[in-house]
Amino acid sequence: MASISFRNVTKRFGDTLAVDDVSFDIRDNAFFCLFGPPLSGKSTILKLILGLEQPDAGEILIDGRPVTHIGPAKRNVAMVFQNLALFPHMSALDNVRFPLVERRMPKAEIAAKVSAVSEKLHIGHILHKPPAQLSGGERQRVAIARALVRDPAAYLMDDPISALDARLREQTRVELRRIQQELGKTLVYVTHDQEEAMSVADGMAVLRDGRICQTGTPEELYRSPNSTYVGGMLGAPAMNVVPITMASRLSVDAAPRGADQLGVRPENLRVGVGEAGTIADVEPMGAFTTLTVQAGDTTLRATLRGQPKYTVGQPVGLSVDPGRAHFFDEGGAALESARREEERT
């Protein structure tokens, strides 16, 4: 049971600013996702939580207690590393019970905990093998079991399922969600896959160049991104961001003052009869179809349910679902959210 808070934490590696004045709160029992492109500071934040790195400035609190000067072994946080970091010279069993043996737990208790966790992760039959003889998915499970076997305040996972194939990834994702709910523990999860972040997290932070762009629930971030960056990071296909001059062509009126760019999610772009653009490409995906529409100099993407019949070159009219247009200023900051903040104060 633990909440985790960062207060203005900064971490430099030489001249590079890996984490830049970051503050956030992860509430107890949350499935919290740190989401961003590679090198955006996600992994460094995990290392700071673990105590493997020390912040250059700011404070880190676990359960309201400052942990800045507490070593990794005493922070009571477990971790699944991106490359799993199993101990190659030990069997899977020795890997799993390692945290308990190191903490000098009585043997009977260790055996009970190991069998409980191996049952949960279905690894009982492979425990005698060394990591080298396990498949990717099995190694995955052993690494997760090593983190789950003790009773830490929080679990951290650094993109632990990125090496699995798509189907196995989906399964593991669901399973992780289930395990997290069963355990009722805080889980901090790092990923660069927006689908993964959206589907499992109940809170997330979007990172860019060591800074946090926005935090909130996945729905909040998806519904009202505070910048073109966050808007573009979440959702596939990505949000259409077009110059505000396109507004009339898309029948969007009432743009707020200072609006420079217009953002429309592909599923909010309506395609109808008209002359606003021409179909450049049709991708039927089964449950939905992605259209690429050329409107003047801009290319827009629209997703429609089912498999509507459109042909390349066909002229179409475009409009946006009412209230679903996003407005951004020149710098890419959302205007709507700015207005909301004004209202709040």
Added chain:
Amino acid sequence: MQRSLSFEIFRYTAIALFLALSLIPTLWMVSMAFKPIAEWQASGADLTWWPENPTLDNFRFIFGQSASELIVALERTAGRPILASLLSATFGTLIAMFAGTSAAYGLSRFGAGGNLPLALVQLRLFPPMAVMIPVMIMWAFLGMIDSWWGLALIYGIVTLPFAFWLMKTFFDDMPREIEDAALVEGCSRWRVFLRITLPMMRPALASSALFIFILNWSDYLIALLLTTRDWVTIPVYMASLSSSMTGQLYGAKAALGLIAAVPPVIMGIAIQKQLVRGLTFGALKE
């Protein structure tokens, strides 16, 4: 790719030729070691590849039993030099490996001793003689001339750079996450080193130690300068196997050479499994 038959023939011929070139001198030594004096002294048409009357006379001779045909009396026997070589090379290797591994780990993980790599090389920047004469004077002053421990100490010192550089490469290649994981799972820094790093480094330690042992084992110059009588090593002793009457005692030298080849070979076979085993295979996602 399908290789043509003629290419395969060429390939195996070339391999056989190179093998023969590199192995014939060694085989010649083995053969000579078991030849009686008449055979190893023979030349021209009398020369034989294999001993026609195999004998252990050469071995008996260097261990002090007079062999019938060799009327030369040896000043000393091979037993003590073999012991000297074993002690000095083994302890020299231990010193180099202990100091080199510690230094390499410190530098690789914590950046401790930034100038160390260059400082360690300076001993090898000069011609060996230029280094060894001052060392000889120092060792004489310290009363370590002609002792196996004096020799072991200098062996440890001159092979330390090799141990350091080899181990540093291995430490650099070891994934940091594995140690991080052990730290997070409750180990202290020392525990990580003992429980995780050293066991994972066993193949690296074994191959480095073998390399360094062979360097120490085959040294001639240092032993020549630092030992005089009681603790001369095998190579120095071997040089003394000649007399004004008989010239070079090739048979005796071959026998001693054969004995000298045994420890490295045994070590090599003993750690063969470690040498070929992958360092961290299976620990990480591929």
